[in-house]
Amino acid sequence: MKAGIVNSTASKEGGYTIAKRADEITIADIMDAVDETKFESVSGELAANLFGNDPHVGKAEKMVEDAFHRSLAAMRSELAKITVEDLLEHDREINGSIDWEERLKKI
Secondary structure, three states: OOOOOEEEEOOOOOEEEEOOOHHHOEHHHHHHHHOOOOOOOOOOOHHHHHHOOOHHHHHHHHHHHHHHHHHHHHHHHHHOOOEHHHHOOHHHEEOOEEOHHHHHHOO
């Protein structure tokens, strides 16, 4: 699909398959694929709208926005260290896939 994480096949036996190896897909990749903001902050001028264009308000708002950008970058960096492979239970893996039928029986 668009992010290159899954492939789709439209047919009677179609469905979705992972487009890359599990060790090539990070949690950050998945977040990027499903989160349209791509870890960007929502830039608004809420403080300026509430308190006017006072220079102090603009400076304070910039400080908060910068901190928000740094925290999002740090979060993405941490999520990029974890792959789908890291999350798999290797003893339940069968030929590179998980036996979902078996898992559903246990629910």
